[in-house]
Amino acid sequence: MNIGIVGCGNIIAQYVATLPALDALRLVAVADLDLDRAEAVAAGLPGVRALSVPELMDDAEVDLVLNLTIPAAHAQVALAAIAAGKHVYGEKPLAATTAEGGEVLAAAAAAGVMVGSAPDTVLGTGTQTARRAIDDGLIGRPISATATMVCPGHERWHPNPDFYYVPGGGPLLDMGPYYVSALVTLLGPVASVIGAASHTRTERTIGTGPRAGENIPVSTDTHVTGVLIHESGALSTLVMSFDAVATQSANIEVHGETGSLIVPDPNHFDGDVLLRQLGGPAWEVLPVSGGYVDSGRGFGVQDLALTEPGQEPRAGGKLAFHALEIMESVLQSAHTGQAVAITSTCERPAAVPLTQPAVVAH
Template sequence: MGDTLNVGVIGAGKISTAYATTFARLPGVAMTRVADLDAGRAAALAGQFEGVRSGTPEELLAADDVDLVLNLTVPQAHAAVALAAIASGKHVYGEKPLAAGTTDARGVLDAAARAGLVVGCAPDTVLGTGLQTARASVEAGDIGTPLAATAFMITPGHERWHPSPEFYYQPGGGPLLDMGPYYLSALVHLLGPVRRVTGVTATPRATREVGSGPNAGTVFPVEVATHVTGVLEHTGGAVTTLMMSFDIWAGQLPRIEVYGESGSLSVPDPNNFTGPVRLFTAATQDWADVPDRAGYRDAARGYGVADLARSLRDGTSPRASGELAFHVLDVMERLLEAAATGTSLDVASTCVVPAPVPLSAVPEPGA
């Protein structure tokens, strides 16, 4: 790899344009190729950007002008595409989750380690000013020792807006595996890894209906839990109450709040890069906004890839790492298992909490 990390995108679906648009304004990262099982869709994305070629996944994997494969396929294909990229000698950055299960995810990380390649994984929203400012506040002791947290994600379901929502309701999907990575990655940054979980799940509806696009009105089966409630014990002793649901129309619940011995912190939506961070302390007895003090300014999807490029130049670990993504997947898998068995379970994996992001415009060496 030279000064620029050349990226080949496999999977030209809805999220791919967001990544491609970000790459166009980021130094150190360039999109060179796009591939998709639908050749027309790949060509349409490539055609929006000068010098980008489209083709088949096999052509992309064999290309010399691709250093990293950005894996934007559906969750069930994440592991297979990642392994093919690694076998082709290319680094991998994937959409979340890392794989549909921890067995496949471990296979990806082990293959990369043997090949001397790096694996990164979304979400990279945790690298923006919202979550990083909240983390800086916790680490500065603004709320004292963290004792507990709450994390809520509620929606009536993605079939209302997504034209092909079936994969959200198949193995590898559901509210926990779909949205949980945003919340759990944020919680690891704020409170450290998770060592024990318990949970309860429900599937109130056996079918769903596509609400938009050419397949509107199509009814399809639900194969996963669509409401998940869990309790997470972090290695530092804090306890998080988590609720992820595709079954709730509306609520006035916080996205994430962290409660300490001397105050509380309101954390912005972890699906976004920015947002207000609010602090309440025993001394002030009032809520106040916390100014930005850490994170990549004006970040967007793709900053995790740029941070990985920075890490390759620095010889450090990427912040949106495969190791963190594996731990998050392990937590989610154990939580669902605990719910199915009516027990609490230890989480065997752990991870290093990623380095904090200094307040900066873009990922660059030394940052």
Template sequence: MNSDAPLRVGLVGAGFISRMYFDTFQQIRDEVRLVRVADVDVERAAAAGGAQGVPGGTVDELMADPDVDIVLNLTIPAAHAEVAIRSLDAGKHVYGEKPLTVTVAEARTMLDLADRRGLWVGCAPDTVLGTGIQTARRAVDEGLIGRPIAATATMAIPGHEAWHPNPDFYYAPGGGPLYDMGPYYLHALITLLGPVARVSASASRPRQERMIATGPRAGERVPVLTDTHITGLLEHVGGAVTTLTMSFDTVGTRAVPIEVHGLEGSLLVPDPNEFSGTTSVKLRGEDWKPLPVSAGYENSSRGYGLLDFNRTPAGEVPRADAGIALHALEIMETMIESSARGRRLDLGPAADRPRAVPLTSL
């Protein structure tokens, strides 16, 4: 967009995740400014908006507001496509939480509409823009570990019902560990190693219900309607092979979130759910050592994808563009299909690897 004026944001969905975005808006208000909040719970929207010093009300009011340039879509996954399409129909850009939508088909419908309207769609996670993943990417790009040949990516926890008072959507279609946490790992892997050409996977659902542990619904059981343990092999276009494991069924793990192995060395990559963290390297005949921070947005947080969009020069693709999110969604959908069919499956045309982020501070 590369505008001298602040990007004016209307936020839809004033739930738990919105608090993190509110904090970020205070940091970047000279370039990205919150102007309105909306929620299906109008009282919650009014309270959230009041706390931020902006109007809070209905989604209809936000869509009709000419001062909103872009809609920040923080609704549950099942509503992502509907809210995004409404926003595009209202002539507004859209930036949403992950996953892009629940299915590839509805994502493509949404993006076709955006193309016809000349509007931009972006998608989290923007954690990959921080110093953690970007420092690791620079090490890969500069050939520090030689040609990448393999990676592992692991997220293994008991499940969100242990802490979330309303975890139902985590166990509905569009949820589960793959659709909930997978985008962090997949966006990081695509950033580090490039797009994926084919996948094979196995998935399971060992429990049919989960019990809520906290909040007013503690003790209530929710049905499990999606797979909760998935392991897959991702074959990257560049030749590297990643083993990906996403689970809501394990007690715990000591596995590093992401390891990348090259012919001359290996990297330990920080948690892709965070913006920072230490990347460590081991070269042949040497001990592990931390790498100095060398790339990425410093002190970044949720919402920096909006900042990057506002700073992107004309003719360039913003780094948090929906293209990478669509590719990640297709990987996830194809993994589920691979498990059901018991075979290795090819993906469609891949997204371009996003541009690297040089070391950048506000």
């Protein structure tokens, strides 16, 4: 499958480091609103052309558009790609709102093309080994989970952090997709949510790059807490913050009737999974038992390319839409003070067997 990337910002470096090693994919073109930036990326990638965005959409060689634009542009770019008859895989979230996300899925269904979305970290050995432990009954019936992400804000390291502090950004829409997608992968879809949220500052100061010292406005919640009630009856507690300093809490813990799991950071593909069973003397590190080994950003695109027609990719649009509705509903609940029912659902994505992908350098 030939890939064309739209958006040549910071995240592209992680994708172009991985894509050349994946045997089902070939990167053929890159585009950006700033053509100079696209040309700078293409210059370091033999055989890859720098195009304008309309040129890439019209290019017959491109089978799939990898959408690495800012969240506010995700739906617009995805819809343009779908209108051109191309598959789409986008950075998270699927769209800035569920209304836009629904438009993307409806257009893709009508056009007969596939939609995938980050995060594909859930396909790595960390989350998938935990998934295998749950499926094998090592913790008994799952009861609850906690998911915690605490940091003082991305403006400390990102040279252009504006989009993190407007609707469609914030800790929940930016980092939440990793955690919510992992929770759905581990415990299944969510039926309803309860939320609370706040923000401590009305502006942030950029800490690095040519704009260092510049203040930017904050117009979205920067500390969010939610309770997710899964269809299975399990309860997940979510804490996402750009306001606090640090935490010693595990990124994700899953508790069952006969055991508990510590799941590694869902922003990474690997990491140790720890198990403590009822009556056991200590935590033990589980052997790696599932997921793509040595994976990185882009493995979700390969998984989509290998998906049979008519089937849903593991990092697919339906999971991304469900995660987006969960997050949007947590914020809605926070603002109304009422629980919100989730209207969408999705199949719990198929587990990834322990897989060392075939690789080839293009």
